[in-house]
Amino acid sequence: MPARPVFTPAAFPAGRLRRTRRTAQIRALARENSLSVNDLIWPVFVVEGSNRREPVASMPGVERLSIDLITKASKDAAARGIPAICLFPYTDPALKTAACEEAWSADNLSNRAIRAIKDSVPDIAIMTDIALDPYNLHGHDGIVEDGCILNDETIDALVKMALAQAEAGADILGPSDMMDGRIGAIRSALEQQGHKDVAILSYAAKYASAFYGPFRDAVGATQALQTSAIAGAAKGDKSTYQMDPANSDEALRLVARDLSEGADMVMVKPGMPYLDICRRVKDTFGVPTYAYQVSGEYAMITGAAERGWIDGEKAMMESLIAFKRAGCNGILTYFAPRVADLLQG
Numbered sequence: 001m002p003a004r005p006v007f008t009p010a011a012f013p014a015g016r017l018r019r020t021r022r023t024a025q026i027r028a029l030a031r032e033n034s035l036s037v038n039d040l041i042w043p044v045f046v047v048e049g050s051n052r053r054e055p056v057a058s059m060p061g062v063e064r065l066s067i068d069l070i071t072k073a074s075k076d077a078a079a080r081g082i083p084a085i086c087l088f089p090y091t092d093p094a095l096k097t098a099a100c101e102e103a104w105s106a107d108n109l110s111n112r113a114i115r116a117i118k119d120s121v122p123d124i125a126i127m128t129d130i131a132l133d134p135y136n137l138h139g140h141d142g143i144v145e146d147g148c149i150l151n152d153e154t155i156d157a158l159v160k161m162a163l164a165q166a167e168a169g170a171d172i173l174g175p176s177d178m179m180d181g182r183i184g185a186i187r188s189a190l191e192q193q194g195h196k197d198v199a200i201l202s203y204a205a206k207y208a209s210a211f212y213g214p215f216r217d218a219v220g221a222t223q224a225l226q227t228s229a230i231a232g233a234a235k236g237d238k239s240t241y242q243m244d245p246a247n248s249d250e251a252l253r254l255v256a257r258d259l260s261e262g263a264d265m266v267m268v269k270p271g272m273p274y275l276d277i278c279r280r281v282k283d284t285f286g287v288p289t290y291a292y293q294v295s296g297e298y299a300m301i302t303g304a305a306e307r308g309w310i311d312g313e314k315a316m317m318e319s320l321i322a323f324k325r326a327g328c329n330g331i332l333t334y335f336a337p338r339v340a341d342l343l344q345g
């Protein structure tokens with residue numbers, strides 16, 4: 001919805017804006033936005049094994065779960081009305097290579113999880129991540145050669161990865177790699193291979209952010225990332241492909257480009273520091289727009305709440321309504337199950 005003109009209120013005392021804030025009931029009537037369970041996509045971390053749960057130290061309350069437990073958690077999430085989960089695998093370091101072949105193995109951890117969930121939880125949408133970082137000896141989202149991230153070679157790998165995920169039954173593919181041309185390549189491969197109804201939620205405006213730190217611990221990519229020096233960026237830094245936090249118009253170019261190549265939905269990431277981008281994207285394109293409230297945002301809220309510095313529950317809900325106010329249709333958030341519980345009351 002494009003920005004509307006703002007009505008100029010009557011001058012005081014005819015105009016007293018506190019009248020619509022006086023009671024809980026009047027505030028409810030005057031409320032402009034609301035958060036519902038339909039707005040939630042729950043990112044989860046998958047680990048090998050059975051009946052295994054491993055806490056992620058930098059994300060209090062978040063655990064890596066083995067496939068059997070993820071399946072159970074998906075069932076619970078579906079029962080609470082959460083529409084989608086998003087899978088992130090913790091890959092055995094022994095499987096990481098420079099060519100990242102494990103990324104498109106039909107039986108990799110992520111694809112086995114997709115099949116298991118599809119088999120027993122029909123009423124939750126499964127979203128995936130398309131990027132090479134969990135499988136890459138170098139920890140980067142793209143193929144690294146001679147200190148460079150190779151764009152076109154990476155696309156070939158991402159297409160294979162996307163097809164393997166679609167084959168396993170994924171409903172929504174989430175390319176998070178920030179290579180140029182990947183949406184078009186993935187979309188045409190999906191069409192050719194008979195996966196014409198698989199949706200693409202493009203991480204279109206993804207910034208090179210310090211807020212991804214806890215996530216990289218959760219998927220075990222931190223160490224690998226520190227090993228490779230990329231020309232044009234500091235060690236462990238993804239600035240040659242992820243966006244400069246100083247930029248805003250560039251986000252609109254990226255969204256326009258990804259939509260033109262066949263993305264169905266677009267994402268801004270991280271979330272809270274980039275609400276201005278969410279609003280511009282929604283106003284400019286009017287397409288299904290999502291924000292990823294990333295690991296570092298979750299860690300800030302839960303970490304401060306654990307110390308008693310803020311009210312964690314209130315901060316959680318306030319942070320999420322902010323995304324709705326900024327124009328988002330939904331939010332990827334590690335808080336999803338807690339929010340769903342709270343909303344159910």
Ligand code: PBG
Nearest residue numbers: 131141176211212215294295296
């Ligand atoms: C990897 C990927 C990242 C996240 C989602 N997919 C990390 C990165 O780009 O380094 C971050 C999510 C989070 O921080 O919660 N392609």
